[in-house]
Amino acid sequence: MPKISDARRDARRNEILEAARRAFTAKGYQHTSMADVIAEAELSTGAVYSYFEGKRDLFAAVARHVLGRRNADLVEAAADGTPPAPADVLQIVLDGVLSEGLDLRLLVQLWGEATVDPEMRDVVNGGVKVLRGAFVTALRRWFEVHPEHAPDGAEVAAEELVPVLMGMGQGFIFQSAMLDGFDRAAYLDGVRRLLPH
Structure with missing residues (x-):
């Protein structure tokens, strides 16, 4: 039996992740079964289980996949040599998550699962670590260009602002998922007024 190439293996894995994202978005984590994902992927049970244990x-892989791409978004945003301001950093990440078509309720479900499931907690912490690193890098670059906002240095300023920025992002996600009539634009306008610019 011929081996499939690494590129084909990666493409198949991404197909399964997209199918899982659609299935989880349609039914939520608790109400989605592996059979739902397999049907959405239009693959055999063995094919799906050869990539994922269950x-x-x-679900963890979908979350890592979506969050992992946010670093690339931030790198691309600074490609012209002008690092985005803190509010823009947050907006780039949130726009990227929204562009994935991911139902934000899934992230809230992931956080909820992480409070009672140690493996999901590890997933959340792993995803946060990746995102945190991307935030620190992007913010440090901005503070290097705007030292007037970083009296103790760019690295210190970035490290101090990251938890606040991440909290604002989580607030946006939670309120978008849970509150009817939540005004995303007004929220982001408020963030922009509060953060250094």
Whole structure:
């Protein structure tokens, strides 16, 4: 039996992740079964299980996949040599998550699962670590260009602002998912007024 190339293996894995994202978005984590994902992927059971151990592993992989791409968004935003301001950093990440078509309720579900499931907690902490690193890098670059906002240095300023920025992002996600009539634009306008610019 011929081996499939690494590129084809990666493409198949991404197809499964997209199918899982659609299935989880349609039914939520608790109500989605592996059979739902397999049907959405239009693959055999064996094909899906050759990439993922089960629903938890798949849900974690979807979250890592979506969050991992946010670093690339931030790098691209600074490609012209002008680092984005803190509010823009947050907006780039949130716009990227929204552009994935991911139902924000899934992230809230992931956080909820992480409070009672140590493996999901590890997934959340891993995703946050990646995102935190991307935020620190982007903010440090901005503070280097705007030292007037960083009296103790760019690295210190970035490290101090990251938890605040991440909290604002989580607030946006939670309120978008849970509150009817939440005004995303007004929220981001408020963030822009509060953060250094």
